[in-house]
Every structure is written in C-alpha cells, then in structure tokens.
Amino acid sequence: MIDLPTGNMIAQAAHLMGDPARANMLAALIGGEALTAGELASHAGITPQTASGHLAKLLDGRLVTAERQGRHRYFRLASPSVAQALEGLMALSQMPLAAPVKRHGPRDEAMRWARTCYDHMAGRLAVEITATLEQRGLLHRSEGVGVLSDEGHRFFCDFGIDLATTHRPKRPVCRMCLDWSERRPHMAGRLGTALLTRTIELGWVMRTPNSRTLKITPAGHRGFADMIGRALTPS
Structure with a gap:
C-alpha cells in the first residue's frame, strides 16, 4: 500500500507533467539539451510570459533545473529519472517523441x-x-x-x-x-x-x-x- 506522502508526491509530479504546455516543454528537454525560456515557449506554442509561469512551477517541483550563462538562463531536466518518467508516459499514451528543436550554435x-x-x-x-x-x-x-x-x-x-x-x-x-x-x-x-x-x-x-x-x-x-x-x- 502506498503511504499518503508518497501518493501526494506522485500526484504532484503527474499534475506538473499533465499540463499540455508543460508536457511539451519537458518533451523538448528530453534529449538532454538545455534551452532558454523563449525556446521552450516557442516549442510549446505559448507566450514567453506564460512559459515563465510554467517554468517556475517545474522548478518548484524539481522537474527541471536552471543555470545562467552570460545573458541567458538555460533549463534542463533535473535528472535522468525525469526523462525516464516522460518516456514511460509517452509509451503509455502512444505519444510520439517531440520533434527536434532548432539547431543551435555555429552553422559551420x-x-x-x-x-x-x-x-x-x-x-x-x-x-x-x-x-x-x-x-x-x-x-x-x-x-x-x-x-x-x-x-x-x-x-x-x-x-x-x-x-x-x-x-x-x-x-x-x-x-x-x-x-x-x-x-x-x-x-x-x-x-x-x-x-x-x-x-x-x-x-x-x-x-x-x-x-x-x-x-x-x-x-x-x-x-x-x-x-x-x-x-x-x-x-
């Protein structure tokens, strides 16, 4: 039998992953890349302001981490366990992996x-x-x-x-x-x-x-x- 605290934690993680915009943002990070809030907003089809609110919740829920480098703040999945959970949900829902995001860095x-x-x-x-x-x-x-x-x-x-x-x-x-x-x-x-x-x-x-x-x-x-x-x- 699952105790109450464990059940609550599962429900909280499921709630965070269950929102379509947040799910798309998490899926964009599943490849291990770090993306900016603007890039994640574009991938999820939402405004940067809305993305900021979602990212704050994902940070609070410890599903993503953030690091600042130069002028930008980059987000990535908090651990391989988060990626495994996402892949499991994708398999259950027969949801295809997220489309590759735009390549970054030099063209050369x-x-x-x-x-x-x-x-x-x-x-x-x-x-x-x-x-x-x-x-x-x-x-x-x-x-x-x-x-x-x-x-x-x-x-x-x-x-x-x-x-x-x-x-x-x-x-x-x-x-x-x-x-x-x-x-x-x-x-x-x-x-x-x-x-x-x-x-x-x-x-x-x-x-x-x-x-x-x-x-x-x-x-x-x-x-x-x-x-x-x-x-x-x-x-």
Whole structure:
C-alpha cells in the first residue's frame, strides 16, 4: 500500500507533467539539451510570459533545473529519472517523441564538431569526451563542478596530465561549461585547459589560423576513438 506522502508526491509530479504546455516543454528537454525560456515557449506554442509561469512551477517541483550563462538562463531536466518518467508516459499514451528543436550554435559543421572555448575544447567531441568520463565513473558533476575520482586522476596521469603541476592552483580543477551548440556540458577549468594543451602536444588537434575551429588529425581520430571507446565523425 502506498503511504499518503508518497501518493501526494506522485500526484504532484503527474499534475506538473499533465499540463499540455508543460508536457511539451519537458518533451523538448528530453534529449538532454538545455534551452532558454523563449525556446521552450516557442516549442510549446505559448507566450514567453506564460512559459515563465510554467517554468517556475517545474522548478518548484524539481522537474527541471536552471543555470545562467552570460545573458541567458538555460533549463534542463533535473535528472535522468525525469526523462525516464516522460518516456514511460509517452509509451503509455502512444505519444510520439517531440520533434527536434532548432539547431543551435555555429552553422559551420567543423566548428560544431570541435572548437576552442576560451582556453579549452568545445563542440560535440568535447561533450562526448565528458559524457564518456562520467559514464565510466571517472568524473561526476556536483553543483556545476566536475569532480575526478581516484581512478579519474590516474587516467589523466597516464594520459600525461598531472593536475598537481598545472598552473593557477586556485582555479577549479574542472568546471562544467554548457556547450553552445550541443547544449550539454563539456570540461573547462584546469582540466579542460590541460586536455586541450596535451592533445595539441600529441598532434591529435591543430588550431586553425584566425578561427576557433580545431582540426582533428588522423592520429587524433584514432586517439579520441580509443579514449571514448568508439569512433566519432562529424555529423
């Protein structure tokens, strides 16, 4: 038998997901991307003002989280459990997955694939590296900061990165930076900088003159495939 507090929590979550506008907004986030309130309003077919009210309720219900980067505030699903619940509801209702939202970031495919973001690597490749490290338990996120496990430290030492000897020790070891085009996090901080520097040293990556685009060499394609566990090519 479900106790009363548990039943109330289920009812509250179901109520939040059950509103058509909120359901469309949540469905737009199911792919893991982070979207602005304006983008979510467009996807749900409502005004930005109405979207703000719905987002406030979703935040209070802990179904979404928000983070500010620059001038914009981005929203994403609060956890994989929320995505699983949405997929379950879609299956029950035979509701198709949400149509893909408009692509973001640079139009240049090479820049979408790999580029510099200040002093670290960004783009799909950087996001996939970060996701792989998380999946293997080498890195985990805590309040916007990436924390390496002991195995993670050994992994990067073997790769030629000793974070104890990197410059600017007061700078965070790893800060999670929301990727402009992928809308998922990549690594910044001392670790992000060291990774870019090391891959350039290895000849895996080459800077492009007068551009943020990074060129991945044949050696880099092989090396990153070994690091990630699968081959990746620009889409």
